Amino acid sequence: MINLYNTLTRKKEIFKPMNGNRVKMFVCGPTVYDNSHIGHARTYISFDVIVRYLKYRGFTVFYLQNITDIDDKIIKRSKESGFDPLKLARQFEKKYQDCMKAMGVESVNFYARATEHLPEIIQQIQTLLEKRFAYETDKGVYFDESRFPDFGKLSNRKLEDLTVHRINPDTSKKNPGDFALWKKRKGEPVWDSPWGPGRPGWHIEDTAITEEYFGPQYDIHGGGLDLIFPHHEAEIAQMESASGKKPMVSYWMHTGFLNVKGEKMSKSLGNFITIKDLLKTHNPEVFRFFVLSTHYRSPIDFSNEILEQSQNSLKRIYKLLETIDELLESDIEESTENDLLCKQRVQETEESFLEAMDNDFNTPFALSTIFDFIREVNRYINHQEISKKSLNRSKNLIIEFGDILGFNFSQKSSDKSSENIVEDGLLEIITDVRAKLREQKDWELSDDIRNKLKNLHINLEDK
């Protein structure tokens, strides 16, 4: 039984999809006007793990994500660079996809572009106009907030509070808080509509897309914490008004922010880190571990020091797996006396791991159960009190956990980084020579080689 925190009710609820075991899930995708940063990566890795776990628990998940490929920021960027806005968007969308692939985010079933859903968007605006939830001005079509008293239910705000700090109220609108469904424009990428040429507002694309694939009601809607207001609030207003059905979404899930050394990541502060740059120096699994070592709703603080901690922690897991593989290939003296105990510990570990994940996807606790288990297995190995059967069982458990969390534990970590065949060959020659030196007890030279390799960030460990 999975419990998840619902932003709408501000408490943990038992997860029950509307339709048996089939889960319809939508997460707000990026606006593709620039390279994706590690804050994006945090959010999408979190939802990747959530989907992996739901699937592991027997749910069939359809995970839909939108791509905002027409937007003010894209147009601004295109004017600065001279590129065609739609081509610019395609370019950054491609980069985003490459980053997600590199990060091991594989769970999204379909990416829906806003520009490929104009008929659905226009249809939904039509419906809102017909039901008089929207009105047209000479600037565009706007949602009439006064017709939707529930506005603010997700972010816990009242309509009257929202007018306090408004700047430059647009007097052509009925209420200051009314948001654009359709923007009448010229000289930019425009589409024909019953209200003349223009382009859709930011919020309407998501509800048009989800209505097309999921209908007016579905199970999970996710996104970054910053999207709660106004974006998700507006989505609720549009969809629930258009369909007359409530609630639009059963469970709202939001991921916490990623800060860099305690500050918000921004270009002006010079602490803006793109996924591409991160991957130049770091293994994607290290970043994934870093993300999962904090609960998805909590703020997470990024720094190179913390990333190094994650790297060392992850190394501990890989180290045990390597040790197990070596033992399985060797003729060790087996001890079967702990088999029962080991089997029991595997079961207990699995139970506490799943319990942690069931509890609103508590990955930090889940990771700690892995480490508890690792220490125990290491202890057995140290005392030579383990059989190959138990070693296999332990290994499979850790690999299974890796599949849920998105780590490929069945592959050696060293195999993932090495791409250079010549380099590997040379390294093998060096280690062979060194092994012979050690046979001859030439410690001075063999240590010298080891130290020099270490300076090149190649760590040799003698048995």
Next chain:
RNA sequence: GCCAAGGUAGCUUAGAGGCGAAGCGGUGGACUGCAGAUCCAUUACACGGGAGUUCAAAUCUCUCCCUUGGCUCCA
């Protein structure tokens, strides 16, 4: 001002009324030719301050302090 999320050992984080965790880092020991890895011990009588409720509070209530984010189609 309003809304939200936070403040737990040197660092990163779990926990959410009693039995106090995990990883990283430091130190000592076992094992090693030496390192490393691993194990054991230690750092470690940790929960922002103050009051209250309770037999019992890191956990509940109140209050104060601090940090971060959001506050409309211009994000």
